[in-house]
Amino acid sequence: MEQQESLQLQNQLCFPLYVIAKEITGLYRPFLDELDITYPQYLVMMVLWENDGLSVNHIGEKLYLDSGTLTPLxxxxxxxxxxxxxxKKEDERVVEVFISETGKALKAKACKIPEKISKKIDASEQDWIDLKTSVLKILNKIEK
Structure with a gap:
């Protein structure tokens, strides 16, 4: 590929990834508005629904967020x-995060969201598996 062509938007991998992430996140907005949470807050809640009582640092590692971004969330x-x-009693520098009863009740409402998103996009299960596999493969290479 010629140097000039390498700067064309249509030849960039980052652009369609950026757009699809933005568009998919936008599809979540009406469902999350009903729950009174933002997409980043939804991600935090999903991490905690999976493992309650995590430290702020551990949540940040799972979501690729620094504490300066995570603390306001x-x-x-x-x-x-x-x-x-x-x-944490043993080490007061460590802050642990726990789901409240209200947060547990939110999970029951939120569990319907993935299916609603899937219906809106109308891709096959194999399409989702292939996309996720490809993205995770690239992400793992970036992390090394």
Whole structure:
């Protein structure tokens, strides 16, 4: 590929990845608005529904977010009553995050979202598997 062509938008891998991420995230918005949470807050809640009582650092590692980004998200979730944050007794520098009863009730409502998104996009299960496999393969190469 010629140097000039390498700068054309149509020849960039990052652009369709950026657009698809933005568009898919946008599809979540109406469903998450009903729950009064944002997409990043939804990601945090999914991590906690999977493993309650994680440290802020551990949540950040799972979501590829630094504490400067994560802390305001957690504060808003705590203000809404979905989580509680507690300093670890053994090491007060470590803050652990726990799902509240309200946060547990939110899970029952949120569990319908993936199916709603899947219906909106209308891709085959194999398409989803192939896309996820490809993206994770590239992500793993970036992390090395």
């Amino acid at each position: 957690l504060k808003r979730l705590e203000t809404k009553g979905f989580i509680t944050r507690k300093r």
